[in-house]
Amino acid sequence: MSQYLLSGRSYGNFIQAVHSPDSRIVYKNSLTLYMKFRNIESCDSLIMEDPKIIQQSIIDYIIYLREELKLASTTINARVAAIRKFYDCNDIELRWKKIKSYVGRSRSKRNNGRRDRPYTSMEIQKMLEKADEREMAVILLMVSTGMRVGAIPLLKIRNLVKIEKYQLYYSCLSLCCSWLNFSVT
DSSP, rough: OOGGGSOOOHHHHHTTTTSSSHHHHHHHHHEEEEEHHHHHHHHHHHHHHHHHOOOOOOOOHHHHHIIIOOOOOOHHHHHHHHHHHHHHHOOOOHHHHHHTTTOOOOOTTTTTTTTOOOOOHHHHHHHHHHOOOHHHHHHHHHHHHHHOOGGGGOOOGEEEEEEEEGEEEEEOSSSSSSEEEOOOO
């Protein structure tokens, strides 16, 4: 992504309002992609247009992301969040409810468009029957706490605090805080 696109007072207003270093990277990339779509080389040029033109351009961009690039609504929402932050930080008022209505609903290819659901007791039992001891511990941990797969590698014994009164362990990581009902021997 070309850095020359990201400059000017409007860009400064925007990027200084994004505090997380990781979010800054994502938001910069999203803004750059939007500018390339618009064929605009200066952030300051983005705020010089009439708000109705800006709004229609964002809608056109959403339709392009959805129809041409076939991006999931979660990805489109992430890109639009950066654009919204940019315009909000530069005091450009737009009708975001209308704009967001063009994103559409998420339809995952993994489950044929159905929403995620918890596993049934029968499905959990089948997994446990086929699991070795380690996999069994992970499955039981996840179903009893609601912990996601991505949090498992972060869990360390040193993160556990035993609460004697209840025979429970408490774990608090930056991504997940859970009560764990098991004993460590």
